[in-house]
Amino acid sequence: MIWGNRNEQELKRHFEEIAYQYMDILYGTALKMTKDPVEAEDLVQDTYLRAYRFFNKFEEGTNFKAWIFKILTNTFINKYRKKAKQPHQVDxxxxxxxxxxxxxxxxxxxxxxxxxxxxxxxxxxxxxxxxxxxxxxxxxxxxxxxxxxxxxxxxxxxxxxxxxxxxxxxxxxxxxxxxxxxxxxxxxxxxxxxxxx
Amino acid sequence: MSQKESSIPSEKITAYVDNELVEVERDEIEARIGNDPKLKEICEAQKQVKKLVKECVLLEKAPVHLRARIRRSLDQAQIVPGFLNLISDIFRYHAVKGLATTCTILVLVALPWFPAENLTPSSDDVIAVKLQVIEGKLICVDCEQLHSEHINSVKHSDFHRAGLKTSDGTIWQFLDYGKGSELIHDFSRLNATMHVEGKLINGDHTLNVQSYQKI
Missing domain, CATH: 1.10.10.10 (Winged helix-like DNA-binding domain superfamily/Winged helix DNA-binding domain)
Incomplete structure (x- = not known):
């Protein structure tokens, strides 16, 4: 658990320090998944929002990149995939x-x-x-x-x-x-x- | 190229390319590659595709306004303690699932407070269509399921849960109550052919066992 003795403001600052460095690769990946810049932005925003709300579940010292990618992937599957364009299927x-x-x-x-x-x-x-x-x-x-x-x-x-x-x-x-x-x-x-x- | 040499599953070749094999298996593939130019070529081609994807796939950078947008949304968000966080999130995306989850949790929490006799089915609880006699072999339901999915290497547990497999392949499970409990938990009868008499429950291939007999 990451709470420790931190208050919410400190926790937010801590989250931003860790999480914002992945914004480019999360957005790039989201764009590859959704194939739509607007949906990719929404997906990344939702990912950060969920990651922040669940930040108390993240165990410090474990792989944050894998953790936030899991949230991105789950959010994509749950929310965006149904309306995503059907990709061209390879013969x-x-x-x-x-x-x-x-x-x-x-x-x-x-x-x-x-x-x-x-x-x-x-x-x-x-x-x-x-x-x-x-x-x-x-x-x-x-x-x-x-x-x-x-x-x-x-x-x-x-x-x-x-x-x-x-x-x-x-x-x-x-x-x-x-x-x-x-x-x-x-x-x-x-x-x-x-x-x- | 011999049949044996060409029989390496493509998943294993992929794992080799990604350096995900244990040492023994990696050495085995490398030994085969030494004697099989075609296998070497397949590995090289996969390595090349992997390398190209790594080097050439362009991930676009996030637009500059996105960070500000996310920061604004975080300003309005709060870290909610665990359980409430989960429930609110489920409700946010799946209202029906959220309701179902909440009900399930409430039932699970309330269940231990009921006296034990309330949990045993009476004749009124069971929607019995008719008494049936079923002949079949007593098997472990979990083992059978893993076997049918070709997951033979996975050991589900040291305990078995008996069910009845009929000659047409249908698997019947037993209500864990009375005579049914005797059948489910006594592993000594596994593989025996049995006549089991019981009431059908909800037409769901589940029997409320009244009696049984080894043939």
Whole structure:
């Protein structure tokens, strides 16, 4: 518990000292989740308000960043998700080819498809576009893991899902991203278009 | 590439890329990577995607007015002590859930004050459709549920809670009362085939057991 001998004013000051440093990353994440600047602001404001009201539940010395991200995620799921725009769903058939049968995986075309240099030629906005096209669940764990660097256990607590689900969503999310990036690479002409079969 | 080499679950590869595997499993994957160029390639591709997301995903900075807006809202807010904080928050976002939660809490608080005999169902409490005789195998309800969800590695507890599984796979639970309590808590009968006679409760695959017999 964080109350100690502090009065409410001191507690508010203490909260602001700890919490405000995360405003940019919370807003950036909220924007990625809601895809709407106005809703992202509302989400961050609600997150801070809830965090402040529950501040007596926060145990000093534990991970405040993970704690406030949990509040952000819960608030998003409870309040905003229903009215959030449905993201474009990736056609899974198009990306599954990467993990298809052994024979296909070993074909020279697919080996070339996985060349790291191709990705480096893609522009940042294409990568951001690809991330935006993931479903909410996948995008959330990819952001928490790859952008914010949370460990699986922390993501599990933040998103209130089992660690196995974290792994599964990350795995599938990255597969979809990989497929989308390859599509972009094809469109930009960095790699030869795949044959239709 | 052998079948064995290609059978690493993609979740495990992901955990390897994120350095989340225990040492033994990490060493195992690394040994396989040494002999399997395709697996190496899959790992490298995932590492590359992870790296790109880390480096290229742009998180926009919060607008300058947001901090002032949040500060204003905090000025009007108060830290409410624990229980009230929770209830008020539930009401704020989910009025119906909040009401249900409050009622549940009140019932739970009030329950211990009632004499024990009030908690045992009388024949009037049970909405009995008819007396049924059901044949099946006595199983642990929790073990069966974990098994059906393929969570075999999770041990639910050292205690079991018996129910009856019929040949069509339906699982019947027993009211923890009278003869039903005998069946639920006596693990020595687990896996035995039984005839159980009882009254249906609310059509919810729950029986108020009147009698039972091992076949």
């Amino acid at each position: 899974f058939d198009k990306v599954e080819f990467l993990y298809a049968d052994d024979q296909k995986e070993n074909s020279p075309d697919n080996v070339r498809n996985l060349d790291n240099d191709i990705y480096q030629k893609l522009f940042d906005d294409k990568i951001n576009d690809a991330l935006d096209k993931l479903s909410d669940e996948f995008r959330m764990v990819v952001l928490l893991c790859d952008v914010h660097g949370f460990a699986y256990k922390e993501i599990s607590e933040i998103a209130s899902i089992p660690i196995g689900t974290v792994m599964s969503r990350l795995s599938r999310g990255r597969k979809q991203l990989q497929g989308l990036l390859l599509e972009y690479a094809e469109q930009e002409g960095f790699i030869k278009k795949r044959s239709s079969n």
